[in-house]
Amino acid sequence: MSVTDKSSGNIPGSINLATIRKKLAGTRGREYWKGLEQVAETPEFDEFLHAEFPRLAAMWDRKIDRRTLLKLMGGSVAFAAAGLAGCSRPIGVIVPYVNMPEGEIPGKPMYFATSLTLGGHARGVIAESYTGRPTFVEGNQEHPASLGAIDSYAQASVEQLYDPDRAQVATYRTIPGTWSAFIEQMGFQAAKMKASGGDGFAILTQSITSPSLLAEIRQVQKRFPKARWYRYQPVGREGVDAGAKLAFGERVNTVYHFDKADVIVSLDADFLGLMPGHLAYARQFADGRRQKPGKPIKMNRLYVIAGTPTITGASADHVLPVPSAKIDAVARSLAARLGIGAAGGTTEAQAHWLDAVVEDLKKHYGRAVVVPGDVQPPAVHALAHAINARLGAVGGTVTYTEPLEPDGAGSLKDLTDAIDHNEINRLLVLGGNPVYDAPADLDFAGHYARVEERIYWSHYPNETAYMSYWHVPAAHELESWGDALAYDGTVSLTQPLIAPLYHGHSAYEVLRVVSGANADTDYDVVRGYWRQHYRRYASNGEAFDAFWKRSVQRGLIDNSALPAKTPHLRDDLASRLPQPLFRQRRGLYLQFRPDDSIFDGRFANSAWLQELPRRLTKITWDNVVMLSPRTAERLGIDNKELVVLGYHGREVTGPAWIMPGQPDNAVTVQLGYGRKRAGRLGTGVGFDVYPLRRADAMWFDDGLTLMKTGKRVFLATTQYHQTMEGRGLLRTATLDHFRDHPHWVDEGYPGKPPKLHESLYPEPAEKPPLEYRWAMNIDLSTCIGCEACVIACQAENNIQSVGKEEVLAGHEMHWLRIDRYYSGNMEDPETYFQPVPCMQCENAPCEYVCPVEASVHAEGLNAQVYNRCIGTRDCSQNCPYKVRRFNWFRYQTGRPTSTPVAAENPDVSVRQRGIMEKCTYCIQRINEAKIAADKTDRRIPDGMVETACQRACPTQAISFGDLNTSHSKINQVKDSPLDYEMLAEINTRPRTSYLGGLTNPNPALAKKDKNA
């Protein structure tokens, strides 16, 4: 607390503060945290605490651990809305709260449109804020990259915002310093630099699409003509750019329009999971698969040539597992069949598969599209461009725009080369974590250590921070102003929801300070930039203030998507293609992939994301070495056995995971684990594969060796059994079958729900009539298994994370789980996802067994009265769906995995230990709507209540509403012939139902595929 540099001397207790500061100054440890802990135990601190935080002091008197304390303090401070400066009386004019901020009603949330970036690409979000405290983000319906949906990374941003492990203070050589000292020193340096024209000065950034930040970088380059700019992103898209250059001679940004496509071929592209724009793509793709009542039965068809199983592959009608390295050859063969270039080498089975695919593509001229994956080399991208042109896709299913990122930045390799030539003596690293995630052959850490002055700006005191001289904490995206482009070029604005909690500063400020310019705030910089450039987007004659207000309010600048252009495909493309890769394989293929949960490692300290089961393996808190069943068998490797990966003389050890659908001889590992300085949660989770990465083989290579160790480890998975045992829980059929048998969901499955009045007991529906009968439906045809709903549910309902040990014990808490089942053979299985929330049974088995009436039927829902629960767990025993979750220990506070208190949703109670909890259909949202409707003496209109999972879903697979409202959307969905209830035969009468999953296989492939 006392490290604030704004405390004035005349406040009560300032003597104590000074004492503590002195004490702190004396304890110049490596880590600020330890210093505070030591101080916290002194009587001075106690006294200080009592004076400053009377409420906290009461808690302090109880024995609580350091983390709880810091969290509570963080939370209290957040309320103060002045960051850590809240400890002391603010300087300047303070505004009493009697004059409430406009629109603010205490206890009622306010919503702000803003945007969050991943890999530089913006997704628009709506952030919910309670009295100045952001607690939840959901998708911005108006934003083209979100369309109201959200992904798990964005959802977890709130948790990251309050993460107490974030960098809290500017440090110099890891010793706490101050922002003003930083400004002072940088000013001095910048003056020196000015004389040399910035010789030796370099900036290393991640991918940046922000127009204002790019303008700032240009400013720096103008001021220091010799300054250099480098760019590195571990999950980069170099292949995409190089491919475009190869095909068109210029860089372009490719935008897909899956809503216009009938046949989609993915060449290792995970466009539903990770590609920029994946939320929008998922929506478009799902719209092409959804069966609408009254419309003809029609569906797009997706072929995936998959280097490793992804959720895109799981949604596909046909998957061809091919090592990423061999997709080059497959792409050439595909192109050759369309008359482009020479064929690559393919096996007979692959050739047969490709024949059928090409046939299908040709049949759908103008409505077909080929999507190359970000991990693929330039040749595949170039071929895809050529194929798309040949298929008449350009302008329809594919459009091109100007690139989102400008040229002009060097690569990381250029930077290390420059350091080798002693050309860099001052390096500003803006974000990223290159010491950890740079390719090992570049030895970035070694080079970085040789730079005389190292300045680093980031969220966490991580590996790179530890090696830097100055480390400035970054303001979170929810704490600062900014802008960025969405996948289609739409300018998305970022506005702060809260003042920086931990002395964070924006990239603008740091860039300006380092380059000796005026240390304007991020607000001034961003606003200033748009004041100059707004006219292009403003309606005629609009004043800037009006434009700015409108744009900030909407979180984006209207009509700012980049216009489509038609780049000219090179006629001699075929001859320009590089030699096919990997004609002769040495050893096994090594493939890298960003992690489903923690991406490139940047989210490693997020309990929510670490505990979010990986989409296909359902593993939490670990990464694995994925092997195909045949490869594992051949090498004699057991599941969960530790294996040593040897590649170019480097060795890494991790647990093997036998992955159905993995191509033979290809080994996939996930980036982002094995962090050494990620924070309390992320440090040491999993194993680090960056040591195997090389700058010339960022995504895959051959020459990998695997060695058994014979040792097995425990991996915390949330699903152990992978098949359905022939039970009709998840029902799927082909589109053709559906055409012939419209009621197939009820045919051939065990058991039927008992007819009305078949039982001696009164029918549950005939109990006193209810005003509302809430119900849910989940469409299995469009669920892609992305798990955005799981984490949205966690964020909305204050569900605690529990940590690896507890997940291993079977104690995970997610109310909504996504079951993943395989069918077919191990090599090329069909993969299905089934989200399972509470079924809200009308005849709920959990209710009658509860001895204390904690599990009761209330207003047609199956409610759990937390205060009444004594924890017999009979309800869970008797729940056939096993959707109830129990607080085995006190998860809500005091554990490293507990959700920061400030991030909790105030509308939902935080559960004590020893009680059962479960999905409530977001009853707090229902009640809020009900109160609003009651005020106007009306019924809740259809669509007014959206559950958190429904809102988050990129594909709108989840429908929710009131069955008593005639013509409500849920009634329409439930009227579908595809609607079925899970385990209906045991007469639970569930309110949650499913739409049977449909696939659209190519008849030419259907049979052969099974035998392949």
Place this chain on the structure above:
Amino acid sequence: MNPAADKKSPLMPPDLDLTALSDRLVGIVTTNKTPRSWMYAMAFFIFLTMVYLFSISWVFKTGVGLFGLNIPVAWEFPIASCIWWIGIAHAGTLISGVLLLTRQNWRPAIARFAEAMAMFAIIFAGAYPLIHLGRPWFFYWLMPYPNTQGLWPNWKSPLIWDFFAITSYLLYTTCFLYLDLLPDFGTMRDRAKHRISRIFYGIMALGWRNSAKHWARFDRANMILAAISAPIVVSVTGTISLDLAVTIVPGYHFTIFPAYFVAGALYSGFATVIVIAVPFRKMFGLEDLITPRHIDYIAKVMLGFVLVVDYSYMCEIWTAFYSGAPYYYGVYHNRWFEYYAPVYWTTYFLNIVVPQAMWFKGVRRSVAAMFVIALIADLGMWMERYFIVVTSTNRDYMPSAWLAKLPTGWDFAVLLGSIGGFCMLMLLFIRVLPLISLHDMRKLIIRKKGNVETTE
């Protein structure tokens, strides 16, 4: 009874008279020479009791997650152990009640400690569900009492029936044991050496003066309680079994459960009587009062009940397959071939194959052999309870939720601790009160000598 067998090996020494009987049995309590073996056993069981107290305190402090519980398997060791302990209690009640009604002359020698066994077993049985609660400090919400929440318990819940079954059983057993002890408290008061013990036994004897009026009332009360015992025995375990049978969980939902559980309860309970009798008769030289013939009779009862249990096993399997529901096949597939199959097959071996030895008289009359068989019966019945509780929910309707986990050290600590606590209480009991009922034995002697016609 076959008089020839009676002659061959008498149920008590023929020359035992009333004074000698009182001297011997009261002497066990009043002697200053505590047997060494008692001391060692006591030390060991006090240690186990401490383990029990420590582990349940720790569970109360941190949470029931310490046990090997998880979401498909939200019940395991504690519930299995609870059912097991209640079963053990039942034999005590059956011996003191039903055998009294049917006037079995082998009853008096074993009834007293069997009744004490019932009492202590029910204490540990009752403690388990409370230890097992998520929030044990609110256990009293199971009781119907006027409260500010304006709520009564949910009478539809078998757990409420359970609560009433266990509490009424505890009350009943306490009354019955105490009533039976009254005349003996009188004897102890009269024979006590120290003033303090005289006062203690005097208070406990409630002014018992051996008058004919006392005896008449005593006998009437005893018979009434004995008459209640039969329905109690059947209903308590029957009710406990409904915790499982009333649910819709495949593997729990069998209508045969009440009968099946009662038979199993009595089987393990009689076995426990042997497990207790054998060391005690050795420790206090009671070989001539608790004879191999007693053991033989108990063995016959055990054999009878275990055959009912085995029949129930077969019935259950048949029902499962007859149901035609895949979920019920799944239960048996799980029990036979999956993770917990070793528990299942061991149980079947212990409860089906081993007890067949009791068809042989030589085995039944061999104290050592019966001690081993009785231990096996207790183990077998515990394992049966365990696999029923665990292997039903660990793989029920949703394959995605299936999970198999091993119990933790805390599970074993609480189980062994409860056994230790039980043994400690038994040891304590026999040093405070006669472990064989004096008045029942006296009646037996008198009846045998033909001095007095039986008057009951």
